[in-house]
Amino acid sequence: MSKKSHESEYKIVDLNETNIDEYGAFCLQSKKNTKGYKDKFEWIKKRFKEGLRLKLLLINEGAKRGFRARGFIEYIPSEYAWRGINAEGYMFIHCIWVVGKNKGHGYGTKLLQQCLNDAKGMNGVAVMTSEKTWLPKKDLFVKNGFEKVDSMPPYFELYAKRFSEKAPLPKFNPIPKSRLEKYASGITVFKSNQCPYLNASANVVAEIAKQANISWRIEHIKSCKEAQNSVHPYGTFCILLNGKVLTYRPIGKKDLRDWLSKT
Numbered sequence: 288m289s290k291k292s293h294e295s296e297y298k299i300v301d302l303n304e305t306n307i308d309e310y311g312a313f314c315l316q317s318k319k320n321t322k323g324y325k326d327k328f329e330w331i332k333k334r335f336k337e338g339l340r341l342k343l344l345l346i347n348e349g350a351k352r353g354f355r356a357r358g359f360i361e362y363i364p365s366e367y368a369w370r371g372i373n374a375e376g377y378m379f380i381h382c383i384w385v386v387g388k389n390k391g392h393g394y395g396t397k398l399l400q401q402c403l404n405d406a407k408g409m410n411g412v413a414v415m416t417s418e419k420t421w422l423p424k425k426d427l428f429v430k431n432g433f434e435k436v437d438s439m440p441p442y443f444e445l446y447a448k449r450f451s452e453k454a455p456l457p458k459f460n461p462i463p464k465s466r467l468e469k470y471a472s473g474i475t476v477f478k479s480n481q482c483p484y485l486n487a488s489a490n491v492v493a494e495i496a497k498q499a500n501i502s503w504r505i506e507h508i509k510s511c512k513e514a515q516n517s518v519h520p521y522g523t524f525c526i527l528l529n530g531k532v533l534t535y536r537p538i539g540k541k542d543l544r545d546w547l548s549k550t
Contacts (some may be wrong), residue, residue, distance in 0.1 A: 330537035374457030376410035473502030
């Protein structure tokens with residue numbers, strides 16, 4: 288297959304201030320009128336000035352459907368990362384996602400290469416992975432030469448690809464127990480607008496807490512510094528119950544009721 292015909296199968300669009308309104312954000316795009324999507328859209332616009340890069344994968348699905356968004360990668364200089372990490376001089380990947388039948392065709396590597404290219408001149412690229420949250424899985428990064436450089440319970444790992452052996456290794460920021468003390472009673476939900484799906488999840492928690500007559504609060508993470516120095520490494524979503532982590536994942540009504548009944 289020629290290079291020209293190969294490229295006609297897909298294209299990667301660099302979203303920015305001039306075209307974000309045309310293409311929109313990838314996640315939750317089918318529900319653009321929801322608060323979660325609107326908040327994420329505004330969050331993206333504010334982050335562009337901090338160096339956020341959002342690359343959209345468009346797949347050619349034929350003459351009738353044309354190019355459709357089927358994946359993306361979001362990354363930012365680590366000083367502005369919304370995760371509990373210290374990766375000075377690195378580009379940091381928040382999210383990378385290829386959906387449905389488009390997986391397994393190398394598009395993840397193509398998106399990752401965009402980040403590696405943009406990070407030239409820096410110490411390297413870092414990413415937080417997990418097998419049990421909405422974070423990226425490690426396989427793509429291991430295949431592309433990343434090394435595991437740190438880990439944090441219960442299931443978070445930090446991977447990096449250094450461009451120089453002299454570059455410092457990224458690491459997780461420590462979380463002092465004292466940070467949890469003021470959340471020792473009831474349910475506390477930490478959320479940011481970095482992920483558009485989490486607004487609805489926070490509302491579910493509030494609804495069930497009210498029904499169970501349990502005190503609750505929602506702590507909105509409003510800056511990258513708050514995310515980097517929160518009570519949890521994910522930086523985007525976490526539920527505490529009586530000062531202890533209940534989950535880092537969005538949770539449905541039934542699961543939350545079951546968990547509360549066991550406490």
